[in-house]
Structures are given as structure tokens and as C-alpha cells.
Amino acid sequence: MTQDAAATHAFLDPEDSLERQNEKLIQIVDALVRQVERGGSGSGEAYAQFRRAALLEEQVQARTVELENALEMLNRSNARLAQAMRETEAARRDLSTAIETVQEGFAMFDLLRRMVMCNSRFGMHMEDLRDTLRPGLRFDDYIAHVAGSRSLSLPLGETPQMWQARRLARHDDRHAIFNVSLAGDHWVQVSQHRTPGGGTVIMQTDVTDMIRAERQARERMLDDQSRMARATLDHIKQGICIFDGRLRLAGWNDGLSQLMGVPTPRLRRGLQFPALWRMIDQDFGLDGDMTMQRLTTWVEAPVARQPLRFRMRSEDQRFIDASAQQMPDGGFVFSFTDITAERRAIRDLARTNEALEERVRARTLELEDALERAGRANASRSRFVAATSHDLLQPLSAANLFLSALAHDDPANREVLGKAHDALHSVEAILHALLDISKLELGHASMDVGPVALGPVLAQLHDQFALQAQAKGLRLDIVPTGLVVSSDRTYLKRVLQNLIGNAVRYTGTGRVLVGARRRGGAAVVEVWDTGPGIAEEDMQTIFREFSRLNARASASEGMGLGLAIVERACAILGHPLDVASEPGRFTRFSVGVPVTIARAPDAEAPGRALSETGGGPERVALLVENDAEVRRAMCHLLERWGLTVLDVESGEAALALLDETGAEPDFLLVDQQLGAGMTGLDTIAALRLLLPDRPLRLVTADRSPELRDAARQAGVTILPKPVSTHDLRRFLGRGG
Incomplete structure (x- = not known):
């Protein structure tokens, strides 16, 4: 569309009639014809103004349409708002009606703590607050009016200002429920809750009847309790x-x-x-x-x-x-x-106790005298047995040597001499058993508790009794074990030796079985046999001295001391001993020994032999011994074995000798009791600083537990006196 056409269209109003529109078109055509006829400049300016007027009218019409649309939308919005206002007012009336029907007092405060609405029951029993409860009332002013109300009954000692401050502090709680006392013995329960929008809703409920009923019930209960308490007190x-x-x-x-x-x-x-x-x-x-x-x-x-x-x-x-x-x-x-009766009873009892104590003291003194006499007699017997056993062993050893020589010189009487030799061995075994019993009873038995490997001990006992069992046609089985226990090796071996020996001795046919099994932290060593068994009434008799149940065993085979030694040794070592038997079928002895994870000492393997004439590299031994005779005998023995001996009488002399000569001996033998100066352990500690890692032994006749503990803590091995040449040769041969 051209600009002229657009301008012409702008002058035409579709709402006009056709005649009016035709008139406007004729006028426009005449104006255009005149403009063409003139063709001059003046007419061009008028035409330009006409075009501008037409464009402005077009814009006005567009704005008019938009305005009319906006007015129409506004009218529709006003209509909806009016409807919403009507609905809101209706809802408000309904809400007011609803809260008015509620039996409790109701009030709502907005986020700014101003009252929005309340019902007629809000502020019940407070007639002086009626005129102030209006929408717009601030919450703080409401609380101030309540605190000053004549109807409020304050707790004893509380002022209106104190009650007002305490009540305002509860307003910050999200939920709060409490009772308010009013004049005339009325009570109102106040329930206050915060709304999600930050406002506050307060409900007031009259709880007067409830509190009065609770009070009456409590008074009745107190009366009942008072009557019960009175009845109880009177009874x-x-x-x-x-x-x-x-x-x-x-x-x-x-x-x-x-x-x-x-x-x-x-x-x-x-x-x-x-x-x-x-x-x-x-x-x-x-x-x-x-x-x-x-x-x-x-x-x-x-x-x-x-x-x-x-x-x-x-x-x-x-x-x-x-x-x-x-x-x-x-x-x-x-x-x-x-407590008169009790005091009299206590007094009479005290008198009775005094009389009984006097009688007990008299009997105790008599018993102590009898026990002392028995103890002296028993100790005298044990000492006599020990002394006699030591004295008799010497001639018996000599008799054995003479019999061996006679058997070698006189083959014709070898059988008779062999029987005599066996008889002497039986007497020697009995004397050794008597010596063990005397040591255990006198408390002189030396116990050196440490790690003991059960396997080697049982293997040695198998070798000892294998031939005897084979001669009787018995099957002797000892189960191998790798357990290491905590005990005294000598006495543990003696206990098992007696148990296995009795099993072999008293079993006629069948089998003897020895084994160890783990039970928790202990090893239980059991000895089973298929012998005649032990009756229940004889279970305690078998552990008495000189008690033998089986008459078939000859006196040469023992005097019934083996189990007595077993019982006493186990008691001292703290090893539980148990026996079970079924006559005619079996007997089982068991010994419980603690298991240890410590490494057991090396087995008693022989060291490399020491020749009496040397034959190897010269080795030097340092001997510290204050007894001249013992030192001379030890030097003589060591020199015959091919060692060079540096002998001194004290620890101080040993240190001085090494300092002067610069010698570095290969072995150290140190006595414990060296006089008034350094002890053996002191000397060993000083020698270790000069000669570390040298093999050494502490030589002593002291078998006290204190010295054993001190040596164990120092890491020193004891070589007991009298010194065994076998033990001494093994130490020197193994070099440690």
C-alpha cells in the first residue's frame, strides 16, 4: 500500500455509514485533483500536512484500541477483586462465627504482635479487660493489662511486674501451655502456639472444675494415706x-x-x-x-x-x-x-564366747604341743632317712664296683653275681626314693621352674622302660609331642618316671599308653595301663608311704614310695594330679602342666669331646674360686682335659689379672660366694663388659630361689655344686 493510500485509509472509519465514507472519498479525490492541477510548491506543503495528520490519526486510533483493551481487563480484574472481597468478608464472618462457637477463649496476633481478632470468651473472668480487647491491640499492652487486672491471683511473693516479665518471656516459645490462677479460686489454662507466618494463636480454657476435682482427689488420697500411716505407726x-x-x-x-x-x-x-x-x-x-x-x-x-x-x-x-x-x-x-533383749543376748553370748575361747585356747595349746612333738619326730625321721641314705649309698656303690669286677674275673658265677647286682640296684633305688621323700617333706627340694620340652623327656623314658616292658610282653606306646611346658625338668621327669614304672610293673598283659593333650592353657600328660585297676576305696591309700596294693610285686621292686613322691612333687610344683580306674579294665593317671611359649633349653646333647692330653687349639679358662682346695681340684681336672687355667680367689683379683696381662680367656667359671668383696654375679657383670659373649657359668652350692631369680634376670646359667664332671665337660665341649 502506498503512503497516499495509507493516508486515505486512515481517514476512513469503518464505523461510518457508506454515505459518510463516500463523502470523505469525494473530498479526498477533489483535493488530489487540485494538487495535480496546481503542480506548485504551496500545494505540496498542504499535502504534506494532510499526510501527517492522517498518520497521527492512525496512531491515535491504535492507542485508543489498546486503552480500550486495558480498560476492559481492568474492569474484569475489579470484578474478580470485588468477588474475592465478598468471599473474604464472608470467610471472615464465618471464622468469627466459628471461633465464637468455640467454648474456649480465642485470640490471634499477627507478625507485628498486633491483635487480629478474638472471641467474646477471650479474657474470661477478667471483666476489667473487656473494653481493651480490640483488633490492633499490641501483645505487650495486652500482657500489661492482664498483669494489672484485679482478677489475676499472683503467686505468693510475686509482683505484677515479675509476672508480666515472666509471661512476656514465654511469648518467644514456639509452644507453651501453663495455668493462670484467677480470683475466686478460678483457673484458666493458656495454650499459646506460633503460626507458620510468625503470628501467635492463644487459647484459654477454664480448668477450674478439673483442678478442684484433682484437689479433692488429692485431699482424699492424703486423708487415706494419713489413716494408713497412722495405723502403721500404731502397729x-x-x-x-x-x-x-x-x-x-x-x-x-x-x-x-x-x-x-x-x-x-x-x-x-x-x-x-x-x-x-x-x-x-x-x-x-x-x-x-x-x-x-x-x-x-x-x-x-x-x-x-x-x-x-x-x-x-x-x-x-x-x-x-x-x-x-x-x-x-x-x-x-x-x-x-x-534393744534391751539384744544387749542382754549379746552380753550372754560374749560371756559364752569368752568361755569357749578359753577352752579353744587350752585345746589349741595342747594341739600345738602335740603337733610340735609330731613335727620334731617327723623332721628327725626325715633327717635320719636322708643321712642314712647318703651314708648307705657310698658302700652300695663300692659293692656294685666289686661285683662288676668279680663278674669280669669269675664268668662261672656271673648269673649269681648278676642277681646280687640287681638286688643292690633295688636297694639303691629304695634309698634314692627315701632321699627324695625326706627332701620333699623337709622342704629342701630345689625346684628350678622353666620351659621344658615334653617330647625329649618322654623319649628318654621310653628308652628306659622299653626293654622292661618287652620282657613282660607288654606294648609300651609313648605318643610324640611338641608341647613346651613350665615346670622343673628333674622332678617332672621323676613324676612321669614313677607313673610309667608303676604301670609297667603292675600290668600283667596288654598295653601301657603315654601321651599329652592340650586343654586350654595346660598340657595334660596321661599314663594309661590295662592292669588290675584300683578300687574306689583305695584311691587315697595308694599315695601313702610304703603302701602297695598289689601283693604280686616283690619287695625288691619297690616299697610303695613312688606315688608318695609323685603326690608331694606335684603339690609343690602346683601341677594337678588326677587318677581314674575301673578294676579289671584300666587305670589312668594324669598330671596337668602349664603350657608356655618360651623356648625350651637345648636337649642334653653331648658336646665335642675334650681329650685329656689336649690335641686341639689351646683354650684358656678363667676360674674365680675362693676355696683353695676346690680351686686346686678344679685346676687339676681342667688341665688334664687340655685347658690352660687362670685361677684367682676373688672378683677384684680377676679384673686386676686381666688388666695387667691383657688375657682373653675362652671360658669363665665364677663362684658366687667369694668372701667380703664382689659376689659372683657382680664379677660376671664386670667381666661381661671386658669380655662380651664369652661362655660362662655361675658355680654355687646355693640353691635358694632368690639366687635362681637373680641369675635368671642376669641371663646367667648356674652350675650347681658339687660339680658334675658330665655337666662341666658338656659346657666346655659345646662352648656355651
């Missing part, structure tokens, strides 16, 4: 009196009059404590360390009385046990108990 034997916080008598029972001699007519509520105590003091006085001043101080103490207990006594020797206890309300209660 107990003790005398009871109860005082309140002002030292006034609040309650008592009949026992108070009967027990303490107070006349019943003189007992009344409100009686002061001093007056009551003067009545009691007429018949009973304080006993022991209790004084009247101490009692008065306790009674008059304001708070925190500790329980008090004391005794009272009358002139006719009646005893009363009195106790006082504070109560929660600041009062206290006294109770009085008649």
Missing part, C-alpha cells in the same frame, strides 16, 4: 515422734508412750521439742559419746541435717536405740527401738 513396736520445721510436735504413735514412758495426755500437737525431751529425759539418759549439746545442735540446724543415731539407757538397765532423720519439709522424725 509398729518402735516409738515414733514427728516434728515440723518449727520444732513442733506434728505426730506420734502409741509406742512412744509405752516405750519412753511419756504420759499420753501430755502429748499434743504443737508441743515444742525441748518440752517433749524433758519428759523423755526423766527416765532415759544419753549413752556413749552423745551429749545434749550435740543433740540440740542437730535439732536446731536450719538445713542439711545428716542422719543421727545414738543410744539411751535407763536406771533399770533398759537400752534404747534412737535415730533421727530429716524430712523434706525441714522437719525431722525420731524413732526409738528397745
Whole structure:
């Protein structure tokens, strides 16, 4: 469309009639014709103005249409707003009607703590607040009006300002429920809740009837409890009196009059404590360390009385046990108990005990004398057995040597000499058993408890009894084991040796089985046999000295000391010993030994041989011994074995010798008791600084546990006196 056409269209109004539109078109055509005819400049300016007017009219019409559309939308919005206002007002009326029907008082405050609405029951029982409860009332002003209301009943000691501050502090709580006391014994429960928008809703509920009912129920319960307490107090034997916080008598029972001699007519509520105590003091006085001043101080103490207990006594020797206890309300209660019968019983019992103790002391002295005589006799017997055993072993050893020589020189009588040799061996075994028994009874047995490998011990015992079992046609089985136990190796071996020996000796046919099994932290070593068994009544008899149940065993095979040694050794070592048997089928002895993870000492393997003439590299031994005879004998023996010996009499001399000569001996043999100077352990400690890692032994006849512990802590091995040449040769041959 051209600009002229656009301008022409702008002048035409579609709402005009056709005649009007034709008139406008004729006028436009005439104007255009005149413009063409003139063809001049003046007419061009008029035409330009005409075009601008047409464009402006077009813009005005467009804006008019937009305005009309906006007005139409505004009218529709106003209509909807009016509808919403009508609905809101209706909802408000409905809400007001609804909260008015609620039986509780209701009020709502907005985020700015201003009242939005409330019902007529809000502020019930507070007529002086009616005119102030209007929308727009600030919450703080509302609380101030309540605090100053004549209808508010404040707690004792609380002012309106204090109540107002406490009530305002609860406003910040999200939920709060509490009771408010009003005049005329009315109560209102206030329930306050915060809304999601930050406002506050308050509900007030009249709980007067509920509180009065609870109060009546509580009073009835207290009355019932009071009657029960009264009945209980009247039925107990003790005398009871109860005082309140002002030292006034609040309650008592009949026992108070009967027990303490107070006349019943003189007992009344409100009686002061001093007056009551003067009545009691007429018949009973304080006993022991209790004084009247101490009692008065306790009674008059304001708070925190500790329980008090004391005794009272009358002139006719009646005893009363009195106790006082504070109560929660600041009062206290006294109770009085008649302990006269108990005191008399205690006195009679004490007299009886004294008489019994005197008789027991007399019998004890007699028993101690008898035990002392028996102990002396037993110790004398044990010492005699020990001394006799040592004395007899020497000629028996000589007899054995003579018999061996005769058997070598006289083959014709070898069988007779062999029987005599066996008989002497039996006597020697009996003497060794007697020596063991005497040591165990006298407490002279030396126990060196340490790690012991069970396997090598059982293997040695198998080698010892294998031929004897084979000769009887028995099967001897010892189960190998790798367990390491904590015990004394010598006595553990002696215990198992006696058990296996008895099993082989008394079993006629069948089998002897020995094995160890793990049970928790202990190893149980068991010895089973298929012998005649042991009856139940003989279980304790078998452990007595010189007790032998099987008469088939000859006296040459033993005197019944083996199990006595087993029992005593196990008791000293703390190893549980048990026996089970079924006559005609089996017997089982078991010994419990603690298992240890410590490494057992090396087995007793022989070291490399030491020739008596040398033949190897020259080795030097340092001998520290203060006894000249022992030192001379030891030097002679070591030199025959091919060693060079540096012998000194003290630790100080040994250190001086090494310092002067610069010698570095290969072996160190140090006696423990070296006189008044350094001990053997002191000397070893000093020598280790000069000669570390040198093989050494502490030589001593001291078998005390203290020395064994000290040597074990120092890491020193003891070579006991008298020195065994076998042990000494093994030490020198192994080099450690």
C-alpha cells in the first residue's frame, strides 16, 4: 500500500455509514485533483500536512484500541477483586462465627504482635479487660493489662511486674501451655502456639472444675494415706515422734508412750521439742559419746541435717536405740527401738564366747604341743632317712664296683653275681626314693621352674622302660609331642618316671599308653595301663608311704614310695594330679602342666669331646674360686682335659689379672660366694663388659630361689655344686 493510500485509509472509519465514507472519498479525490492541477510548491506543503495528520490519526486510533483493551481487563480484574472481597468478608464472618462457637477463649496476633481478632470468651473472668480487647491491640499492652487486672491471683511473693516479665518471656516459645490462677479460686489454662507466618494463636480454657476435682482427689488420697500411716505407726513396736520445721510436735504413735514412758495426755500437737525431751529425759539418759549439746545442735540446724543415731539407757538397765532423720519439709522424725533383749543376748553370748575361747585356747595349746612333738619326730625321721641314705649309698656303690669286677674275673658265677647286682640296684633305688621323700617333706627340694620340652623327656623314658616292658610282653606306646611346658625338668621327669614304672610293673598283659593333650592353657600328660585297676576305696591309700596294693610285686621292686613322691612333687610344683580306674579294665593317671611359649633349653646333647692330653687349639679358662682346695681340684681336672687355667680367689683379683696381662680367656667359671668383696654375679657383670659373649657359668652350692631369680634376670646359667664332671665337660665341649 502506498503512503497516499495509507493516508486515505486512515481517514476512513469503518464505523461510518457508506454515505459518510463516500463523502470523505469525494473530498479526498477533489483535493488530489487540485494538487495535480496546481503542480506548485504551496500545494505540496498542504499535502504534506494532510499526510501527517492522517498518520497521527492512525496512531491515535491504535492507542485508543489498546486503552480500550486495558480498560476492559481492568474492569474484569475489579470484578474478580470485588468477588474475592465478598468471599473474604464472608470467610471472615464465618471464622468469627466459628471461633465464637468455640467454648474456649480465642485470640490471634499477627507478625507485628498486633491483635487480629478474638472471641467474646477471650479474657474470661477478667471483666476489667473487656473494653481493651480490640483488633490492633499490641501483645505487650495486652500482657500489661492482664498483669494489672484485679482478677489475676499472683503467686505468693510475686509482683505484677515479675509476672508480666515472666509471661512476656514465654511469648518467644514456639509452644507453651501453663495455668493462670484467677480470683475466686478460678483457673484458666493458656495454650499459646506460633503460626507458620510468625503470628501467635492463644487459647484459654477454664480448668477450674478439673483442678478442684484433682484437689479433692488429692485431699482424699492424703486423708487415706494419713489413716494408713497412722495405723502403721500404731502397729509398729518402735516409738515414733514427728516434728515440723518449727520444732513442733506434728505426730506420734502409741509406742512412744509405752516405750519412753511419756504420759499420753501430755502429748499434743504443737508441743515444742525441748518440752517433749524433758519428759523423755526423766527416765532415759544419753549413752556413749552423745551429749545434749550435740543433740540440740542437730535439732536446731536450719538445713542439711545428716542422719543421727545414738543410744539411751535407763536406771533399770533398759537400752534404747534412737535415730533421727530429716524430712523434706525441714522437719525431722525420731524413732526409738528397745534393744534391751539384744544387749542382754549379746552380753550372754560374749560371756559364752569368752568361755569357749578359753577352752579353744587350752585345746589349741595342747594341739600345738602335740603337733610340735609330731613335727620334731617327723623332721628327725626325715633327717635320719636322708643321712642314712647318703651314708648307705657310698658302700652300695663300692659293692656294685666289686661285683662288676668279680663278674669280669669269675664268668662261672656271673648269673649269681648278676642277681646280687640287681638286688643292690633295688636297694639303691629304695634309698634314692627315701632321699627324695625326706627332701620333699623337709622342704629342701630345689625346684628350678622353666620351659621344658615334653617330647625329649618322654623319649628318654621310653628308652628306659622299653626293654622292661618287652620282657613282660607288654606294648609300651609313648605318643610324640611338641608341647613346651613350665615346670622343673628333674622332678617332672621323676613324676612321669614313677607313673610309667608303676604301670609297667603292675600290668600283667596288654598295653601301657603315654601321651599329652592340650586343654586350654595346660598340657595334660596321661599314663594309661590295662592292669588290675584300683578300687574306689583305695584311691587315697595308694599315695601313702610304703603302701602297695598289689601283693604280686616283690619287695625288691619297690616299697610303695613312688606315688608318695609323685603326690608331694606335684603339690609343690602346683601341677594337678588326677587318677581314674575301673578294676579289671584300666587305670589312668594324669598330671596337668602349664603350657608356655618360651623356648625350651637345648636337649642334653653331648658336646665335642675334650681329650685329656689336649690335641686341639689351646683354650684358656678363667676360674674365680675362693676355696683353695676346690680351686686346686678344679685346676687339676681342667688341665688334664687340655685347658690352660687362670685361677684367682676373688672378683677384684680377676679384673686386676686381666688388666695387667691383657688375657682373653675362652671360658669363665665364677663362684658366687667369694668372701667380703664382689659376689659372683657382680664379677660376671664386670667381666661381661671386658669380655662380651664369652661362655660362662655361675658355680654355687646355693640353691635358694632368690639366687635362681637373680641369675635368671642376669641371663646367667648356674652350675650347681658339687660339680658334675658330665655337666662341666658338656659346657666346655659345646662352648656355651
